[in-house]
Amino acid sequence: xxxxxxxxxxxxGLLTAFVVVGGTMLVSSWVSARCTCGRVHGSxxxxxxxxxxxxxxxxxxxxxxxPLLSGVGLLGGAMLRDLAIVATACGVxxxxxxRGGAIGVVSxxxxxxxxxxxxxxxxxxxxxxxxxxxTTIGAGAATYIVGPVTGTALGASSxxxxxxxxxxxxxxxxxMIVTPFAASALGLxxxxxxxxxxxxxxxTSGVMAGLAATDPALVPYGAMTATxxxxxxxxxxxxxxxxxxxxxx
Amino acid sequence: xxxxxxxLLALCLLAGLTAGRLLxxxxxxxxxxxxxxxxxxxxxxxxxxxxxxxLLTPAVGHGITYWGQMYVPIVVxxxxxxxxxxxxxxxWMAVAAGLAATAAGFLLVGLxxxxxxxxxxx
Numbered sequence: 001x002x003x004x005x006x007x008x009x010x011x012x013g014l015l016t017a018f019v020v021v022g023g024t025m026l027v028s029s030w031v032s033a034r035c036t037c038g039r040v041h042g043s044x045x046x047x048x049x050x051x052x053x054x055x056x057x058x059x060x061x062x063x064x065x066x067p068l069l070s071g072v073g074l075l076g077g078a079m080l081r082d083l084a085i086v087a088t089a090c091g092v093x094x095x096x097x098x099r100g101g102a103i104g105v106v107s108x109x110x111x112x113x114x115x116x117x118x119x120x121x122x123x124x125x126x127x128x129x130x131x132x133x134x135t136t137i138g139a140g141a142a143t144y145i146v147g148p149v150t151g152t153a154l155g156a157s158s159x160x161x162x163x164x165x166x167x168x169x170x171x172x173x174x175x176m177i178v179t180p181f182a183a184s185a186l187g188l189x190x191x192x193x194x195x196x197x198x199x200x201x202x203x204t205s206g207v208m209a210g211l212a213a214t215d216p217a218l219v220p221y222g223a224m225t226a227t228x229x230x231x232x233x234x235x236x237x238x239x240x241x242x243x244x245x246x247x248x249x
Numbered sequence: 250x251x252x253x254x255x256x257l258l259a260l261c262l263l264a265g266l267t268a269g270r271l272l273x274x275x276x277x278x279x280x281x282x283x284x285x286x287x288x289x290x291x292x293x294x295x296x297x298x299x300x301x302x303x304l305l306t307p308a309v310g311h312g313i314t315y316w317g318q319m320y321v322p323i324v325v326x327x328x329x330x331x332x333x334x335x336x337x338x339x340x341w342m343a344v345a346a347g348l349a350a351t352a353a354g355f356l357l358v359g360l361x362x363x364x365x366x367x368x369x370x371x
Contacts, residue, residue, distance in 0.1 A: 062332065073326075118346065188358075
């Protein structure tokens with residue numbers, strides 16, 4: 001009997017994921033209403049449960065490394081994630097993008113500079129003195145994709161590349177958790193503010209999870225600028241930023 | 250039909266991702282530059298075009314909005330498939346670099362949002 005159930009769940013991974021994620025959302029909206037009087041958004045609790053489950057499972061793909069929950073990896077993978085972000089654009093007002101365009105670009109460039117600067121400074125403080133390692137770790141502080149792309153292009157050691165991925169992951173997770181709590185202090189209420197936020201933080205997963213838990217109506221605006229961040233970072237990291245780092249170190 | 254909406258959505262994403270990769274390749278990097286952002290613009294344009302011609306029926310709209318509403322559960326699934334333990338065991342330097350970048354980012358967001366809303370009251 002249990003074997004039959006197990007095999008059915010295993011053979012229909014995506015359906016299992018729908019049930020597991022749906023159940024998690026149900027529990028978290030109940031916890032949100034009962035234990036926090038709705039102050040902490042149900043999505044924020046659900047995302048936190050997801051992160052804790054991933055940490056407990058411990059694999060490189062979180063709970064998706066457990067055979068029974070491999071469907072969660074498909075549901076939360078890049079393909080369906082991107083499909084869902086694009087779908088949120090249905091119903092946004094195009095003029096908001098135009099109005100927020102200039103400030104979005106400023107925010108993107110400033111956000112990348114700050115990430116490279118903070119990551120590079122941390123690397124320097126920890127004793128790295130070569131331009132390749134400092135640039136790679138700085139790139140990791142942008143996003144966990146910019147780090148390895150830059151590191152590979154510059155020929156950084158695998159230890160430094162692993163560190164840059166870890167730095168990017170820490171940032172993504174920190175943004176997911178902190179955003180809903182910091183939202184009102186940051187004035188994260190308008191589409192324009194969401195575009196600034198997306199460009200400044202850049203980590204698509206962190207920005208989308210953070211905004212989803214704050215106000216789902218802001219998601220397309222934040223996602224719009226965040227989606228350019230990683231690409232721009234991959235472009236600037238191994239070129240301009242590395243050249244600047246090389247003249248300093 | 251509902252599938253027409255979903256097909257339009259998927260077509261926009263595929264076109265956007267292709268354009269993003271081509272943009273990356275033309276700049277000499279093996280990465281996608283703003284593919285999802287381009288796809289969003291294509292979808293906004295596409296739905297406006299259909300709306301003006303009266304082809305955006307509720308059924309077609311459902312094929313798109315369903316996926317938009319699945320967004321939060323998909324994010325939960327994404328959070329559950331992150332390498333959280335890898336991030337925490339990557340050494341305290343990785344944690345420090347990630348947190349420093351996050352803190353600086355939040356500070357700047359607050360500043361920039363305040364400045365722009367003061368200069369351009371909406």
